[in-house]
Amino acid sequence: MMDWEKVFATRASRMKASEIRELLKLLEQPDIISFAGGIPDVNLFPKAEVAEAYAEVLSGAQGDAALQYSVSEGYKPLRDWIVGEMSRIGITCKAENVFITSGSQQLLDYLGKLFLSKNDTALVTWPTYMGALGAFNAYEPNYDKLIPLSNREPQTYIDQASEKGGQVKFAYCVPEFHNPTGVTMTRAEREWLLDLAEKIDIPVIEDAAYQSLRYEGESVPPILALDLARNGNDIEKTRTFYCGTFSKTLAPGLRIGWVVANSDVVRKLVLIKQAADLHSSTINQMVIGKVAERLYDEQIAKIRKTYGHRRKKMLEAMDRHMPAGVDWTRPEGGMFVWVTLPEGMDGASLLAQSLKSERVAFVPGKAFFADGSGANTIRLSFSCATDTMIEDGIARLGRLIAAQKKAAA
Template sequence: MTIQWNEMIVPDARALRASEIRDLLKVAERPEIISFAGGVPDPDLFPLADFRDMFDGLTSDETAGRRSLQYSISEGLPGLRQWIADDLAKSGATRDIDNILITCGAQQALDMIARLLLEPGREIVMEKPSYLGAMQAFSMRRPNYVGINMDEDGPVIAELDAAFAAGARIAYLAPDFQNPTGRSYTLDRRMAVLETARKYGAVILEDAAYCKLSYEGESLPSLLALDEVGSDPDAGTVIQLGTFSKTLAPALRIGWVTAPRPVIRQLVLMKQAGDLHVSTINQEIALRAATKLFPAHLETLRDAYRAKRDAMLGAMDEFMPDDVSYSRPKGGMFVWLTLPENIDSRALLVEAMEDAKVAFVPGQAFFCDQSGQNTARFSFATEKPERIRAGIERLADLIRRKDNQ
């Protein structure tokens, strides 16, 4: 008898859908394409010589080298967790290493949190738009998404309050340089978000992937820092997700969860059942790299990405039609476009790649309700300023032609 594999696969797994971004990157890698699609760091900014020295130094030290090749504890290396705790404290978030779990990138953290807190039919509040990777992680648990709109200051509090009043008790939010829009919350809006969550006893999942990539203005405290818990390691409204992927190197796959101890204890059990622990040698290298390279390397990244952002915004100011609007991010890697209502960004992408040799990500994929057909995400991270300018000019010309059809 032939196995009917589609019937064997459980509904949770069948809920997964391919990532539009992953599929798009395969095509956008062609050298003739100016790609604003991938939300990935610029590989030219990876500190290769430093990493070479750190790997050589680690493996040439017999005791440290053998330790780095061995199994380790599921929570993550104590030294690395202490570095993260100390770094959080600098921004006002006082947490102990027992509040921190090392994960295989922030994406694994999203997956584990989804399996911990979500189940079929449970509601989770999402910004509109929101990070596609989070929705992929959450979708396997088949929750009900409750989308709330954003304004220039952050999520609309009346909508957040209404979502919690209707029964939702979890919200996934990105207050700093959000993927995909690049927007950040004001301090007043951050305080209002926390006040609203506490009013209903709701959990805030704070994605802090881009918080270190600030290019101008004052850095605002995270929701975690504002969620004052005193000396109680078991208390808190906020679970924060962090990563070295945007500031050191994605291939290290070093992320972390900062959460109250009851959450961490359960996640550790899940980690033990899943993959035991994150690569020991990668944790050792991440600790050495963070200790040696920060804060100087962060300044290098900020200077480089600031120049790229300025190139993109300058080109958009010069070339885009008046009926195209776009965000003006103060950090991160993304600019968010809103096109005229008559332009579907998915259809535009097909023509852009064929005629203008430019790639971007259609915005509809970032909406939990599949709205936003006339929106798009542009990343300025990997292209050179001169190619950014050329690509925006070509695309603006295409948009102007379509708008006049």
Template sequence: MTDWAHLYADRSKRMGASEIRELLKLLDQPDMISFAGGIPDPALFPADAFKQAFEDLFSDGGHQTALQYSVSEGYKPLRDWIAGQMAAIGVPCSAENIIITSGAQQAVDYLGKLFLSAGDTALVGWPTYLGALQAFNAYEPAYQRLDPFANMSAQAYRETAAAAGGAVKFAYTSADFANPTGETLTLDARNGILDLAGDLDIAVIEDAAYQSLRFDGEALPPLMALDIARCGDIEATRTIYCGSFSKTLSPGLRLGWVCAATPVIQKLVLIKQASDLNSSTLNQMVMAKVAMSCFEEQVTRIRKVYSERRDHMLAALERHMPAGVTWGRPEGGMFLWLQLPEAMDAGALMEQSVTSAKVAFVPGHAFFADGSGQNCMRLNFTSCGPDRIEEGIARLGRLIAERMPWAA
């Protein structure tokens, strides 16, 4: 048999399986309660609107365009609609500032490819989105900690990056209801990141996949809006905004977007051309119809349901978690972040949980660039109804109590 290992590029050594994607395989087990994936509830998808959009497309002759190749930038009516949505959150722009991607995950991958040479440094949260680390890892970067409340000086970042063999290229952050912590950056923290990026002369990648899912609290302007307020025009910004339809309308159509200054979009178009030519034209045309017909109604609907589920999970945690376990209260999004006592290993706990308690979650170490965070875990509250949330948290609480250091 062929020995493939010696043929692989060195960068392949930094590629690893997503713990989340592996855990999704457990969803097929009927007795498993999964809090693992960042999964919207399929019962809440606007199925009738999608059905009607597909039917309309094939009845009015639009299928001839939908089934054909298309431009790499994306379907113009969809980009126009997105530009209108961006303007509504303080980012005046045009379709020329938008490229459609196959989900926000592809956007993050493309941006890693665009900015990172081997040895360059990416500033990321501690913890941060696992999918971003997976995407960036292929381009062999070093990582430094981005902490809006305790960042190093720009000079210290430069010196550390130089010692790693490259330069600082960007800061990656999710300002609203971050994956995995559910945290939202304050206005001061957002401005602090922009200040640091200005001092370093680097890009800011704003992953806004959850921005529409605010349940309570006051909405804050995205970093890109703050950036535009400073410099006056999107063409002068250093912020790159990544959006997604996956958490609002449907993840199955795999559509997201990047909003940025046109020089960045033009480079991303070249990457898109070399990668997959264009995102599915059919899916883009259908998504445009659905977004134009019911986006606000759909977002209002899921906010209500997901807010109630967040509250159910928070209440269940209060009832069932033993002393020594702590968690936050996110104002939106899909996740709760739990911290166990320092001596506990959430990875080892997960292995027992899926076999004995039949509850799945994501161990926290997967979200740290240095593999730390062993005593943390991420729970998703959007994919289960109240009864399963109650039962799952009760099972998990009993298991954690049994494994507490002082229980031995």
């Protein structure tokens, strides 16, 4: 969940604790139109099928095992299902390349634990998923700018990390319908990233949280698929760790995610998990496996239709209501539209005002930048918004931005 206190506290010098408390209260009001949470719509959860799966697991031959301790690498039939699913997007792997975690967030923590020592450098996009920064920050790394793409010599990444007292340990990205920008990396950008990773010999963390949520345009091969193509389709020679999750497709409340990677890194991650929390919930892995087997494609189709419609509505509303000087992305999938406000406008101040006078919530963009830049950006999520919420909310927000722009002029 969003750490709102932190979001507001980044402007600490200008906002009193009492004012922050007031805003936090406002956020909880039922009349607030929220484009804030990057969460799935509860109405799309396959609730009946999940209930059926729990009942079946517990009444069947697996019932005892479902409630018992289990192995750290994860439930084998679920790993087998993932192997099959991966092959559909160009990733050839075996069960020994698949490791189940408690959501893909846990994987980001484990990858931080495995690779980062204090003062090492992680390459991330600017902006990037704030949860990744949160996970990595525990290991006190520095960050260097991976994207926007540049003509930087590969050696400069190494030199800069060395100046800061460590090494470049990995590149992290969300190539599909990026959180927060909604942008998808082109095939050329993915190849550029793999070139860079090869040249400076680092792994690539491919956070594929939104992979299945494409609503238009042509799909691009996952980075791991391109990596495989470079290595004779031998996953043991690849350097990309593909992080998947059921949180955006089936249900986040069961906390099941996975990684696909060479078996050497999988073995190391399994040892980390064994020491850190033994294993992910046995019964939840069985239930996710059962539900995925039965209705994954159907569920994806349902989600695509609903979110795709909301994305379209939001982009149409933006076109109608946003004043000149405001820019935004046109994502082909995912949950987010990324808005760049006129220069000098502050996303957090706008949110404070918007909550009070417009009753509209969103996330100020600053929290997604490793260096705290990006004050004039905001993230809008359309995943839980109805047509009316979108039309009313974007109209109000456009009006407020126009008024602030006028006042500043």
